[in-house]
Amino acid sequence: MINTFEERDVAVEKRFIHKEKDIREDIAWAQINKDVLKSLERPRMLFWVIFIASLALFMVGVSCEIYQYQTGMGVANLDNPHVWGLYIGTFIFWIGMSHSGTLLSAILHIMHADWRKPIYRFAEAMTTFSLMTAGLFVMVHLGRVWQFYYVVAYPNERWTWPNFQSPLVWDATAIFTYLTSSMIFLYIGMIPDLAICRDNATGFRKSFYTFLSLGWMGTDRQWANFRVTYLTVACFLIPLAVSVHSIVATDFAVSQQPGWHITSFPPYFVAGALYSGCAAIITLFIVLRYVFRFEEYMTMPILEKTAKLTFAIAMVWTYLNLVEYSSTWYGDDMYAKQALIYRATGDFAPYWWMMNFLGSVVPFTLAFKRIRNNIPAMLVISILLNVGMWLERWMIVSPTFANGIYPWTWDHDQWPSLVQWGIVAGSFGWFNMLFMLFCKIFPSVSMYEVKEMVYHRSLVRKGTEDATQINPELAVEGGIAS
Amino acid sequence: MSITNLLNNWSFYRNKRPYRGQYDLNKEYSEYKWAMALDLDICTGCNACTTACYAENNLPVVGKKRFHHGQVMHWIRIERYWDEKMVDFPEQGASFLPMMCQQCEAAPCETVCPVGATSHTNDGLNSQNYHRCIGSRYCSANCPYKVRYFNFWNYPSTAWPAPLPDQLNPDVTVRTKGIMEKCTFCVQRLNEAKSRARTEYRLVRDGEVVPACVQACPTSAITFGNIVDPNSKVAKMWKNQQVDLYKDLQEKDNTVRGYRILEDLRPFPSVMYMERIRDTEA
Amino acid sequence: MSESGINRRDFLKVLGLGGSSLALTGCGNTDIRSGDELIMPNVSPEDFVVPGLSVFYASTCTQCGSACGVMGRVREGRVLKMEGNPQSKISGGKICGLGQAAVQVQYNPDRLTQPMMKVGNGLQPVSWDKAMATLNEKVGPKSGIKGENFAFMTGAMSGHLKVLVQNYLDSLDSKNHFAYEALSPSIGFAANKQVYGVDMPRLHFDKAKLIVSFGSDFLGTGASPVHFAAEYAKFRKAPRGTLVQIEPKMTMTGANADRWIAIIPGTEGIFALGVANQLLKHSEFTNTVPAGIASLVSKYDPETVSQITGVRPELVGHVASLLWEKTPSIVISGASAEGHAHGVQNAVAIQLLNKILGNVGKTIDGQAKSPFPQIAPEAGSFSSLKAMNDAMGGGKLQAVFIHGANPVFTAPSFMGFRDNLRKVPFKVAFVNAADETAQECDLVLPILTAVEEFGSNIAWYQPEGVEITMQQPLMNKLYPDTRSMGDIMLDLVKQRRADEYKNWPDFFSYLKAAVINMKPAVKYTDTDEHFWYDTLSSGVIHIDAPQEQIGDSFAEAALSLPEVQNVQDPKFPFYLVPSERHYFRDGRHANCGWLQESPDPLTTIVWDSWVEIHPKTAASMGIKEGDYLEIASQNGTLKVKAYLFPGIHPDAVSIPLGQGHESLGRFANGVGVNPFTILNPVFEKDTGELAMFGTRVSVKKTSDSEIVVKDEGPVSTQMGRKLVVTLPADVAQLSKEI
Amino acid sequence: MSKSHMLALFTDFDEASNAIRELKASNLEGFNIKDVTLKSPIEHPEIEELLGKRPVYVQFFTLFGAIFGGLGGFTFISSSQATFLLQPKGGKPVIPIPPDMVLTYELFILFGVYITVLGFFIGAKLPMKRHKLYNARVSEDQIGILIKADDTAMPAIKDLMTRHKALEIIGEGSK
Numbered sequence A: 001m002i003n004t005f006e007e008r009d010v011a012v013e014k015r016f017i018h019k020e021k022d023i024r025e026d027i028a029w030a031q032i033n034k035d036v037l038k039s040l041e042r043p044r045m046l047f048w049v050i051f052i053a054s055l056a057l058f059m060v061g062v063s064c065e066i067y068q069y070q071t072g073m074g075v076a077n078l079d080n081p082h083v084w085g086l087y088i089g090t091f092i093f094w095i096g097m098s099h100s101g102t103l104l105s106a107i108l109h110i111m112h113a114d115w116r117k118p119i120y121r122f123a124e125a126m127t128t129f130s131l132m133t134a135g136l137f138v139m140v141h142l143g144r145v146w147q148f149y150y151v152v153a154y155p156n157e158r159w160t161w162p163n164f165q166s167p168l169v170w171d172a173t174a175i176f177t178y179l180t181s182s183m184i185f186l187y188i189g190m191i192p193d194l195a196i197c198r199d200n201a202t203g204f205r206k207s208f209y210t211f212l213s214l215g216w217m218g219t220d221r222q223w224a225n226f227r228v229t230y231l232t233v234a235c236f237l238i239p240l241a242v243s244v245h246s247i248v249a250t251d252f253a254v255s256q257q258p259g260w261h262i263t264s265f266p267p268y269f270v271a272g273a274l275y276s277g278c279a280a281i282i283t284l285f286i287v288l289r290y291v292f293r294f295e296e297y298m299t300m301p302i303l304e305k306t307a308k309l310t311f312a313i314a315m316v317w318t319y320l321n322l323v324e325y326s327s328t329w330y331g332d333d334m335y336a337k338q339a340l341i342y343r344a345t346g347d348f349a350p351y352w353w354m355m356n357f358l359g360s361v362v363p364f365t366l367a368f369k370r371i372r373n374n375i376p377a378m379l380v381i382s383i384l385l386n387v388g389m390w391l392e393r394w395m396i397v398s399p400t401f402a403n404g405i406y407p408w409t410w411d412h413d414q415w416p417s418l419v420q421w422g423i424v425a426g427s428f429g430w431f432n433m434l435f436m437l438f439c440k441i442f443p444s445v446s447m448y449e450v451k452e453m454v455y456h457r458s459l460v461r462k463g464t465e466d467a468t469q470i471n472p473e474l475a476v477e478g479g480i481a482s
Numbered sequence B: 001m002s003i004t005n006l007l008n009n010w011s012f013y014r015n016k017r018p019y020r021g022q023y024d025l026n027k028e029y030s031e032y033k034w035a036m037a038l039d040l041d042i043c044t045g046c047n048a049c050t051t052a053c054y055a056e057n058n059l060p061v062v063g064k065k066r067f068h069h070g071q072v073m074h075w076i077r078i079e080r081y082w083d084e085k086m087v088d089f090p091e092q093g094a095s096f097l098p099m100m101c102q103q104c105e106a107a108p109c110e111t112v113c114p115v116g117a118t119s120h121t122n123d124g125l126n127s128q129n130y131h132r133c134i135g136s137r138y139c140s141a142n143c144p145y146k147v148r149y150f151n152f153w154n155y156p157s158t159a160w161p162a163p164l165p166d167q168l169n170p171d172v173t174v175r176t177k178g179i180m181e182k183c184t185f186c187v188q189r190l191n192e193a194k195s196r197a198r199t200e201y202r203l204v205r206d207g208e209v210v211p212a213c214v215q216a217c218p219t220s221a222i223t224f225g226n227i228v229d230p231n232s233k234v235a236k237m238w239k240n241q242q243v244d245l246y247k248d249l250q251e252k253d254n255t256v257r258g259y260r261i262l263e264d265l266r267p268f269p270s271v272m273y274m275e276r277i278r279d280t281e282a
Numbered sequence C: 001m002s003e004s005g006i007n008r009r010d011f012l013k014v015l016g017l018g019g020s021s022l023a024l025t026g027c028g029n030t031d032i033r034s035g036d037e038l039i040m041p042n043v044s045p046e047d048f049v050v051p052g053l054s055v056f057y058a059s060t061c062t063q064c065g066s067a068c069g070v071m072g073r074v075r076e077g078r079v080l081k082m083e084g085n086p087q088s089k090i091s092g093g094k095i096c097g098l099g100q101a102a103v104q105v106q107y108n109p110d111r112l113t114q115p116m117m118k119v120g121n122g123l124q125p126v127s128w129d130k131a132m133a134t135l136n137e138k139v140g141p142k143s144g145i146k147g148e149n150f151a152f153m154t155g156a157m158s159g160h161l162k163v164l165v166q167n168y169l170d171s172l173d174s175k176n177h178f179a180y181e182a183l184s185p186s187i188g189f190a191a192n193k194q195v196y197g198v199d200m201p202r203l204h205f206d207k208a209k210l211i212v213s214f215g216s217d218f219l220g221t222g223a224s225p226v227h228f229a230a231e232y233a234k235f236r237k238a239p240r241g242t243l244v245q246i247e248p249k250m251t252m253t254g255a256n257a258d259r260w261i262a263i264i265p266g267t268e269g270i271f272a273l274g275v276a277n278q279l280l281k282h283s284e285f286t287n288t289v290p291a292g293i294a295s296l297v298s299k300y301d302p303e304t305v306s307q308i309t310g311v312r313p314e315l316v317g318h319v320a321s322l323l324w325e326k327t328p329s330i331v332i333s334g335a336s337a338e339g340h341a342h343g344v345q346n347a348v349a350i351q352l353l354n355k356i357l358g359n360v361g362k363t364i365d366g367q368a369k370s371p372f373p374q375i376a377p378e379a380g381s382f383s384s385l386k387a388m389n390d391a392m393g394g395g396k397l398q399a400v401f402i403h404g405a406n407p408v409f410t411a412p413s414f415m416g417f418r419d420n421l422r423k424v425p426f427k428v429a430f431v432n433a434a435d436e437t438a439q440e441c442d443l444v445l446p447i448l449t450a451v452e453e454f455g456s457n458i459a460w461y462q463p464e465g466v467e468i469t470m471q472q473p474l475m476n477k478l479y480p481d482t483r484s485m486g487d488i489m490l491d492l493v494k495q496r497r498a499d500e501y502k503n504w505p506d507f508f509s510y511l512k513a514a515v516i517n518m519k520p521a522v523k524y525t526d527t528d529e530h531f532w533y534d535t536l537s538s539g540v541i542h543i544d545a546p547q548e549q550i551g552d553s554f555a556e557a558a559l560s561l562p563e564v565q566n567v568q569d570p571k572f573p574f575y576l577v578p579s580e581r582h583y584f585r586d587g588r589h590a591n592c593g594w595l596q597e598s599p600d601p602l603t604t605i606v607w608d609s610w611v612e613i614h615p616k617t618a619a620s621m622g623i624k625e626g627d628y629l630e631i632a633s634q635n636g637t638l639k640v641k642a643y644l645f646p647g648i649h650p651d652a653v654s655i656p657l658g659q660g661h662e663s664l665g666r667f668a669n670g671v672g673v674n675p676f677t678i679l680n681p682v683f684e685k686d687t688g689e690l691a692m693f694g695t696r697v698s699v700k701k702t703s704d705s706e707i708v709v710k711d712e713g714p715v716s717t718q719m720g721r722k723l724v725v726t727l728p729a730d731v732a733q734l735s736k737e738i
Numbered sequence D: 001m002s003k004s005h006m007l008a009l010f011t012d013f014d015e016a017s018n019a020i021r022e023l024k025a026s027n028l029e030g031f032n033i034k035d036v037t038l039k040s041p042i043e044h045p046e047i048e049e050l051l052g053k054r055p056v057y058v059q060f061f062t063l064f065g066a067i068f069g070g071l072g073g074f075t076f077i078s079s080s081q082a083t084f085l086l087q088p089k090g091g092k093p094v095i096p097i098p099p100d101m102v103l104t105y106e107l108f109i110l111f112g113v114y115i116t117v118l119g120f121f122i123g124a125k126l127p128m129k130r131h132k133l134y135n136a137r138v139s140e141d142q143i144g145i146l147i148k149a150d151d152t153a154m155p156a157i158k159d160l161m162t163r164h165k166a167l168e169i170i171g172e173g174s175k
Helices: A005-019 A029-038 A045-071 A086-097 A099-110 A120-141 A145-151 A167-200 A203-213 A220-253 A265-291 A300-330 A334-345 A349-367 A375-402 A418-441 A447-466 A472-477 B003-008 B010-015 B048-056 B064-068 B108-112 B138-142 B187-199 B212-216 B233-240 C008-025 C102-106 C128-139 C159-172 C186-196 C225-236 C268-279 C291-297 C302-309 C313-325 C343-357 C382-393 C417-422 C436-440 C485-497 C507-517 C528-538 C593-597 C615-621 D013-026 D045-050 D058-083 D097-123 D154-163
Strands: B034-039 B077-081 B095-099 B118-120 B126-128 B222-226 B271-274 B276-278 C055-060 C069-075 C078-084 C116-119 C122-125 C150-154 C177-179 C210-214 C242-247 C259-262 C329-333 C399-403 C426-431 C443-446 C455-458 C466-471 C540-543 C574-579 C611-613 C627-633 C636-644 C652-656 C696-705 C726-728 D003-010 D031-039 D143-150 D168-171
Touching: A029 A167, A029 A447, A045 A418, A086 A099, A086 A120, A086 A220, A086 A265, A086 A375, A086 A418, A099 A120, A099 A167, A099 A220, A099 A265, A120 A145, A120 A167, A120 A265, A120 A418, A145 A167, A167 A203, A167 A220, A167 A447, A167 D097, A220 A265, A220 D031, A220 D045, A220 D058, A220 D097, A265 A300, A265 A375, A300 A334, A300 A349, A300 A375, A334 A349, A334 A375, A349 A375, B003 B010, B003 D058, B010 D058, B034 B233, B048 B077, B048 B212, B048 C078, B048 C593, B108 B118, B108 B138, B212 B222, B212 C078, B222 B233, C055 C455, C055 C528, C078 C102, C102 C593, C116 C128, C128 C426, C128 C443, C128 C485, C150 C159, C150 C382, C159 C177, C159 C455, C159 C485, C159 C507, C177 C382, C186 C343, C210 C268, C210 C313, C210 C343, C242 C268, C242 C313, C268 C291, C268 C302, C268 C313, C268 C343, C302 C313, C313 C329, C329 C343, C382 C417, C417 C436, C426 C436, C455 C507, C485 C507, C507 C528, C528 C540, C611 C615, C611 C627, C615 C636, C627 C652, D003 D013, D003 D154, D013 D031, D013 D045, D013 D143, D013 D154, D058 D097, D143 D154, D154 D168
Parallel strands: B034 B271, B276 C726, C055 C466, C150 C177, C150 C399, C210 C242, C210 C329, C242 C259, C399 C426, C426 C443, C574 C652, C611 C636
Antiparallel strands: B034 B222, B077 B095, B118 B126, C055 C069, C069 C078, C116 C122, C116 C443, C455 C466, C466 C540, C574 C696, C611 C652, C627 C636, C627 C696, D003 D143, D003 D168, D031 D143
């Protein structure tokens, strides 16, 4: 019988914890260190195979870029009305990917969803690396990349400045802010773990980690400052992440072109970003879980929660997508309507329909528990979702050029060249490479936070056993001791 | 760059904007605003303007393959439209439209350039600074008329086999790969005329200088001049056609022919077109 | 200094070049030719060269026969751009794209830079001395060549160069001057001669309220397109005139028409007679033509006309009523009406309308008569090619000179011109580039381009008075081993008549003396020298000569009814319309990048040939844009890409002329096809000219397809945008406009 | 009087907090609760509270950084625009507010984050050299209490720690 609120809380907690045990609370802390640090040790053969493959893919991209640099943007098969192509589309894709790390580490941190703890580290790494990849695309896309520093507001004797009205300058600023902030966030959150590494490493790695851990000793003073800093930076990162993708959306939304000039673009972009990010987390979750034997930490309930989150965001995205279509359809803008019809029926129609299918229909599979708990299925679905989201970005960029305001310049020939595809493929190689290096150099599971999680779970269990424990979440973050 | 400057001149910086005759921010009004009037009724679509532009502005000949890829560099192009209601034959002929940079007063391209490579000049032109351009191509993406042309290739190394470089106009630079270019209203001619006029303590006279397309046009379909000068032919024509440079929706009689293309997007173009006439009884 | 590999001289050269080619330097494109004279003018400028300042010199455009006065913009000793010369009544200060391209002819990378001589199957460079010695050996006084064994083929010619050519032929005692133009106005001339008694009357478009043009592309390719464009502009000003164009394939003029009527090729005369029949019903017009003609015409009622011409019957009456309402009007015929076996009859039938309407004297009158018949223009004809071909085929010719024509390219293949030419033992070509004809010649002499050369020109269409347009070099010759055609001709004449010409060391002095001789005709009072320099600086000599009288009477005999074989040939069901592109003409300037890249006004296709076919016809044959079609006549087959074009008669297909070169240069070779090759041997009956539009073809779709490279996007309409707005003429108030 | 350090390691976190509680109440001569440093593998806000008020100043850095970033950013942008009159952008005033707000916002966050992190380094005294009594097990699963006290008080403290089942007690001399 449940008579009081307290009793009800306890009952809920009991059910929650015992039915879906997302981590074993009796796991030994030393074991956590051991398990995670094992992932930093000498890699397996498979690692090298994948790494070399990624490197090769990256080199393909690099050679394409060198060719393009030498010859001119023409090798990308862009043309005069159709001046942007896959570069910008993939740029948005990578920026979008970066939002997952912030979602897990900052938003869920503030919301006290502590199931994020075993998986947020690699998500944050993903944020940083996908931003670095996105930054590459800005460079690759420029006609005169050797002059890219003109975008930077540096003082100079000619008193020339970038044009602060340009969304591209907003982009540059926002991406710079986001990249550095998320790197800082990743690093700060990693300091206690780096100290663990330091304590367990030998040789040059010891000096490396000693340097990086800045003499962290886990003192109360350090922890107190750490806690406040981490929370503050998390609070900054959330609006920052939202603003970054809104600003990327303004690249399109503030322009006059049909299919871009849409008010709902900023939230639409943010939703799409979180969506693709979550899907990417699922992919990497499964890969890391398998490669590093992280079954103890990256447990099925966590995967399931991530899948549910992805589903929810997918529905937000679908809704915003439909808002875009319907507001265009019922609106009075001839150009936009024509562009929408072109998307659905023109040269890009197969990709557009595939994008809608992958983005809005496929996520419904996540509604089934059996699928959510089926790792191969989840791997495939998560990759499909990301393909869909990549297509979405392409479908935002290209059809507008091919079917814009001015009918005379509608496109003859807009298929991206091998150089474009090569550079896009190279970006995946680059990201993979960075991510693999990260996983081998830094702990991809946050050890101290898993310990916290285990500790608080055990507290909760103790509490439920003697029925005096109050809300465990408060105990985790709120500083209320029992 | 000082804060005092900012505070002292705040209202200036907030209110003065490069249109409505305020191109030169240090002056109350500007002496020049170049504008065009283009009579579509007598434009025959002969492409003389295009070729003249190639000759004057060192436009590269790109070749068939690159033309096919849309990498052609014609700053002024002649568009040919058929009537939408055409049944079997185009019984009223074709509609020709010479389309070049419209030198918009509120140019969509200017605001989006990340490095400020395209901006307004003091005489109301939409200028393109090749040195500053980094090739982000945002300006072209945002141009409603799609009259900006990007150097997708290193044309100087291919487009002019010797001795064709001897023909290049030394007043106009040759553009390398990776930068955007567009019609300048032959700014090299305008600047020459302006400095010549300045040495003689006068303004440029009407008809003293015209862009290459205007000079070539066999039917004289294009009129060019300084619209600030109320006595210039172009100003009279704009007035006569009841087109106001600073209005986005013109209130005019249905008998006058002046209009500006895509006016509803509010770029305030500086080129007025005059409607094509067809004798419906013929 | 010497260690660094730069001496003072080189340094100065670089300095001098720096200013003019700064633009290029930044692009890694600088071309510093060591020891080249091109460098020096900047260091120590020649007279009239002010570094950094452009100077405009008047000259004449020779890109087509209109002889527009032009100005060349010259800077640092290089001609950069052509502009119209406002003092020229022909150009009126305007210029077309073809004229602009004169500088591309000048700086063409494929120009012939030294004399070539045939060795084996190929051309080998030789020195001028050797070349002239060979010339002397083969056609000199000691060669023993007789007049009838020698022929000189030129293009259309006028001015003093023509005099020299004539004199040279005279010195050889030869009458074989073959002035050949592939696209000559001869048929029209013959018709005009019948109707008006002159080759070419003067047309006042600006005075007309209605132009009815039967296939005359006067805006694009006619006698004087730049002049006619200006006239057209005046015609379109208030009170706005109406243009009606009747032709099988829409030309640029047709695209500007208020009413464009598609007609079966060759039936234009019938349509004109149908219109005449309607007009003659008005009592005012009944007595304008002899009764015999009136009765002949009367059988062309609208239904009959419609059956023959394929034009809706009501349009006959419609055009007639337009002509009735809008006076004065002008009715003209053009290439597509004239290029038939009955071309002259067609043209005469069309001119009959002018006679009925009383336009003669109002909108049509005589040109001024030039007081200098020896320099008068020779417009060229196809029959001269035929005559020469026959002579060559008969083995009569021992030596031929070819200048200003490319007959190997433009002669239809049925003539076997190339083979006949090979029968001639000694062939000399005077060219700017080693074209198809030059490849067949034994001696190829590189001559100066029009912008390097002195000369005088007279157009065969003179808008006002007689305008002799002067040609002067706009720059020094680009290649030291090229020579002035005038100088060569003078040398040749001197071979036999050295005494008569000893006063003139070169063509310049000859021309100067000849021009000064004209002084009395222009009533110039200052000294000879002043006259010469005034002439050069203004670029034109304007002579207010009296108008020629044109015939007002219309002899009954003049009109014989056009015999139209409107018979369907099941093997060749389509009419071939070889269309003349306004910047290509017969293809002699196809090697200019600007012209290749200048989109065709109507199809917007570049760098290619295509076959225009009506969308309906195409649909019935399952043809889509870009499909390769086999266009076969009795004399050959062309494989061309299809372009669906609504402005063409469904029974006709049209291929543009001028492309399909094998040997002209990098921009032209291998581009497109040459429809000259498949023309049938159909000749105009009265003149013997080739009937360009008389060829019937079959169309076969092949499985090949390729994208058509054009400026036009995937749609050809405005898609609901307000881009080109059309206002009905009755709403517009042009008279209130400025 | 000479002072020395002592590190006591615990596996049971409750015992560790009890030990601190007792230390705090003990009022030993030559010992101050401020000289106790807790070293733990995870954060223990509840134990930190026992150690008394040890304020954190990071948030003031944040405040400063954010305000500086916002105001400074806007000033920087608008004054740059005010000096860049040569190239006015079609139809827009020299200093357009909406685009500047976007950048101001970004700079507000940028400097907010940077200065916060700076504050963290200052507040947490990072980077620092590790204390010589640092023990790697603290980063693993044990909680360490580092006590600085007079030599005279040391035995009593040691005794107290032992009583609370300290796993190991490391003194300065023992190494």
